[in-house]
Amino acid sequence: MSTQDSLIQVRVRAVTYEADGILGFELVPMPPLKDLPAFTAGAHIDLHLPNGLLRSYSLLNAPGERHRYLIGVNKDAKSRGGSRYMHEVLRSGETLTIGAPRNNFPLDETSPMNVFIAGGIGITPMMSMIARSQELGTPWRLHYAARTRRNAAFLDVLQGHHGNPNVELRLNFDQEAGGQMLDLAAIVQALPAGAHVYCCGPLPMLAAYEQATAALPPERVHMEYFAAKEAAATDGGYVVELARSGKQVDVRPGQTILDSLLAIGIEPPFSCQEGICGTCEVKVLEGTPDHRDLVLTNAEKAANDRIMICCSGCKTPKLVLDL
Template sequence: MGTLLPIGLPRNHFALREDAAHSVLVAGGIGITPLRAMQARLAQLGRPWELHYACRARARAAFADELQAQAPGRVQLYFGDTADGRLDLARTVQAAPAGAHFYCCGPQAMLQAFEQATAALPAERVHLERFAAQQAPAVQGGFVVELARSGRRLPVAPGMTILDTLLANGIDAPYSCMQGICGACATRVLDGLPAHQDSVLGPAERAANQTMMVCCSGAHSPVLRLDI
């Protein structure tokens, strides 16, 4: 018999709202990858959309010619090696129709500008995907993780994450990115107060303290009781 591999349902933290009144897609560099798929789906459904795509140079912009040829009135291109290459995100957001949903994938500077430009909008209409974590993992240690299913109590030492501690003690915990951006290590919190460091949970989910990413988040309480 070969190796047994666990499988699960696909995870999507950057889902397209297909019923949105209007969709504004903002891509930077290779961040065009998921937004190209969204654009194709919206076009297939006949839904209104616009795409703003920024890149350092046209020669490095994947899909640029194809997109502009398919929908020249809906695709705006911005290249750093041209005089008019700056994407004004604040103006783009202000000019969008009422009720529009906004999507962004690109480098950190673009994501920060996007968050500032959309800060006044309802959170459910703002969607982004990151390439890397916003914060470093919590490795301060000094607390205990209690595993509810077995009753084991594992001290988390300084320099270790919760995931490090679980793996070091033979616990087969699921994980993938180890940066808090994929959601593979999402774990239910039964008691205690997590110190969230991930880029997956939204403000309401963090405030609820029902789930945490054990690869990067720590604890504000001396004990965390987890559904493990």
């Protein structure tokens, strides 16, 4: 979690144009720190922006690298200030506060083959997974969809794998002549035996992916969301007890648990407020959560022993949290 203890100061060493609407940022440690914390393929970091916003971005460099983190940022037309700040204000040479890497989208390193499906900026976590697959010698196939070639980041790196017999690169530009939407059902049907499949992209793509992979063993199906799929639980009408202080907080209609805590001056770690980053995860000691997040798997949700307090609610009159 991005607690005060795990915050890291980095310098923006370079800002690069990667595609129309997509900038790359190279973040390096600041003295006395020599190395950044290690990370695993699929991990992300929280950026604590000077405008007060917290935003999560996937790390796209090879997981063995400790001297820098690379992220890619898409300029979101509906930006609430995060991607706009990154594109219009942040410049190379400036400093930034980040949280240590966390991973909600890990690569299964035992898989005999990896199939990656990326839509738009969803390519970023796949870049570190591809680098790791290369290190492990695991064959991989990438289906990469973008509106046009000009909108597709990292094509030069990806095309550098051309000719590698363990690699298949299938590019799909749906707004170019002859282009069409990815046929996820056909991609899933053509999966090699035992392959693990990973998808990251816009909501309609992930919805189609969930449908296409419904019959596959869940341990072979992986996905990461960039935006909430369900509305937050804001019915309220229950009490949250904070076990460490014994404090009881009423969660009123219209509030999330996080809202109710912030309203009384308690500031637990949080970032996306959409149930996708995992920063606000808290242990549940008593009560039944109403899970609305996209971080926990179905099995983890059924265990009811943790909750994302930015979006999930409570089905019982009282919820006791390890806070």
